[in-house]
Amino acid sequence: MADVPSNAPAHCPGTASDDAGKVSACQGCPNQALCASGASKAPDPAIQEIKEKMTSVKHKILILSGKGGVGKSTFSTHLAHGLASNDTMQVALLDVDMCGPSIPKMMGVEGEQVHQSGSGWSPVYVEENLGVMSVGFLLSSLDDAVIWRGPKKNGLIKQFLRDVDWGEVDYLIVDTPPGTSDEHLSIVQYLSATQVDGAVIITTPQEVSLQDVRKEINFCKKVKLPIIGVVENMSGFVCPKCQHESQIFPPTTGGATKMCKDLNIPFLGKVPLDPRIGKSCDEGKSFLTEFPDSSASIAYRDIVCRIQEHCVTRSSEVEKTA
Ligand code: SF4
Secondary structure (H helix, E strand, O other): OOOOOOOOOOOOOOOOOOOOOHHHHHHOOOHHHHHHHHHHHHOOOHHHHHHHHHHHHHEEEEEEEEEOOOOOOHHHHHHHHHHOOOOOOOEEEEEEEEEOOHHHHHOOOOOOOOOEEEEEEEEEEEEEEEEEEEEHHHHHOOOOOOOOHHHHHHHHHHHHHHHHHHEEEEEEEOOOOOOOOHHHHHHHHOOHHHHHHHHEEEEEEHHHHHHHHHHHHHHHOOOOOEEEEEEEEOOEOOOOOOOOOEOOOOOOOOOOHHHHHOOHHHHHHHHEOEEEEHHHHOOOOOOOOOOOOOHHHHHHHHHHHHHHHHHHHHHOOOOOOO
């Protein structure tokens, strides 16, 4: 994975690249002499600092989606609420979607400010056992467009992972932007010295979404990121009045269940569409608390249990081999 310093020009090939300091993009860059000498290929010291920081975080889960609009952030918030419903668990939700940070609104903490103390940035707490950090807290206005270049994004991700004072945490959930971009590569690189439990990939049943999920799965394989499993979101619509179920996004190629079977990866479950989910998110409330008996809440809780089981099993396997 290429590392891009914050003072590098837009098309920096990355200091770890064989082209570092040698290609046209490097002309005029203040780091050119250093990069051309090869000295810049040394590993980023932040990786070791992040490793030390993450010793207080038991489980780390990345939430990915092949494309936008499939309910990735909605799933991240429900996973956070679901895990935090056990008040013996300490849960952290980190939103690294630099261009569309929606977690503060969904968690009911929009407009909050991040405080800096001697031990780092303090997360914003939704509940005593549920802390949130998002680029959304750093914007001066809610309507600010976040147009950041790669180096600045990478620098902020590094700061989020290294400088947030999470304290002792059982689960850190990282809500990433859609697709596979610089942000994903940065997160994987910066967490490379820690044990990441794996990625949960969110999709809808349509082939157009599954196509992108296959790319996401390839990305995970390439960067050796374990896949916890796939969640099929917007899987049928259950009318809250008559409970009749209809298919809004028909699974023309068999949906996520078939894809997971074909690719031999775990399928974590289906979450039906429910208009009350969007309303709860807009109001910053937990749908799981507001409508605990709904089909979607039951599905979410099942999936949260499966993810927890995966993390606990993986930890004990890692301990055995250590
Ligand atoms: S000289 Fe180094 S930092 Fe500057 S653009 Fe080239 S590779 Fe990037």
